[in-house]
Amino acid sequence: xxxxxxxxxxxxxxxxxxxxxxxxxxxVLNQKSFIGDSKDILxxxxxxxxxxxxxxxxxxxxxxxxLIHLKMTGQLIYEITPLSKRVPAERGIFGHSIPxxxxxxxxxxxFSDKSKLIFNDQRxxxxxxxxxxxxxxxxxxxxxPDILSKNFTNKYFYNTLQSSSRTIKTILMDQKYFAGIGxxxxxxxxxxxxxxPNISSKKITKEKSYILHKNIKKIIKESIxxxxxxxxxxxxxxxxxxxxxxxxxxxxxxxxGEPCSNCSTLIKxxxxxxxxxxxCPNCQKLSH
DNA sequence: AATACTGTTCGCGA
DNA sequence: CTCGCGAACAGTAT
Numbered sequence: 001x002x003x004x005x006x007x008x009x010x011x012x013x014x015x016x017x018x019x020x021x022x023x024x025x026x027x028v029l030n031q032k033s034f035i036g037d038s039k040d041i042l043x044x045x046x047x048x049x050x051x052x053x054x055x056x057x058x059x060x061x062x063x064x065x066x067l068i069h070l071k072m073t074g075q076l077i078y079e080i081t082p083l084s085k086r087v088p089a090e091r092g093i094f095g096h097s098i099p100x101x102x103x104x105x106x107x108x109x110x111f112s113d114k115s116k117l118i119f120n121d122q123r124x125x126x127x128x129x130x131x132x133x134x135x136x137x138x139x140x141x142x143x144x145p146d147i148l149s150k151n152f153t154n155k156y157f158y159n160t161l162q163s164s165s166r167t168i169k170t171i172l173m174d175q176k177y178f179a180g181i182g183x184x185x186x187x188x189x190x191x192x193x194x195x196x197p198n199i200s201s202k203k204i205t206k207e208k209s210y211i212l213h214k215n216i217k218k219i220i221k222e223s224i225x226x227x228x229x230x231x232x233x234x235x236x237x238x239x240x241x242x243x244x245x246x247x248x249x250x251x252x253x254x255x256x257g258e259p260c261s262n263c264s265t266l267i268k269x270x271x272x273x274x275x276x277x278x279x280c281p282n283c284q285k286l287s288h
Numbered sequence: 289a290a291t292a293c294t295g296t297t298c299g300c301g302a
Numbered sequence: 303c304t305c306g307c308g309a310a311c312a313g314t315a316t
Contacts, residue, residue: 032310071310072311073311073312073313104312121311122311122312122313123310123311123312123313124310124311124312125310125311164304166304166305166306170305232314233313233314273305273306273307274306274307274308
């Protein structure tokens, strides 16, 4: 479920709450969700958190990394007692508590102070893997520059778009080119840039590419400020169980049949290599 | 009741 | 190499 903004918010939360804590116990409730030997990370202190695109790294004292991918329905929920010790989430102005029902715990980490981090994952697509440094580099070598990194330059962006005739939305969501964009932010960034999702990537002009590059960064940062997107069925929650607020600012994503905020034409939905694309047929023409 | 849909990515075969 | 499509899985909506 989560894209870059949601994973980044989780990273910030965990950095505020879990830094320097020691892993005391790990319960694996679904074998498929945890790859590696949990004994390797027992009694290890957490020294930092990092992120590449949608992947979250928990870096340990012994140089091993716990790499987490939440895929469609993964959640990380942090429970601590007493509650008063919890540092609030950075969740924007709309955050409110969501009752934790229909959870699907797959892996639970217990820490020295009795707090615990629960990995929920309804559909079991997500995973947690243990890596050494060289293994991590190898595992991430085919992932493109993170949207928020300085390597995500305008020039690299345009050159990449020129390199393929697949649809622009497919390219935006392909993590080997740029890391972090998923279906929500691809839809809304294309709308803001007045680009049809199914136009051939190499047909994007330099000027349009510049606008799209700017809008991608804008919308990703905007979502982080708004606390990320808690869309259908509360599949994204902050680790303290509160909701995000960016869903109230969706432009076209899941807005089928609603009027375009720009011209009031009704939003349409089509498929782009198997995924739903939402767009305004008036603002986002096929022939730009 | 059966089918389609869902915030993701990987592997297969063309 | 590139591409599109189904699979991995569980739940809800039509």
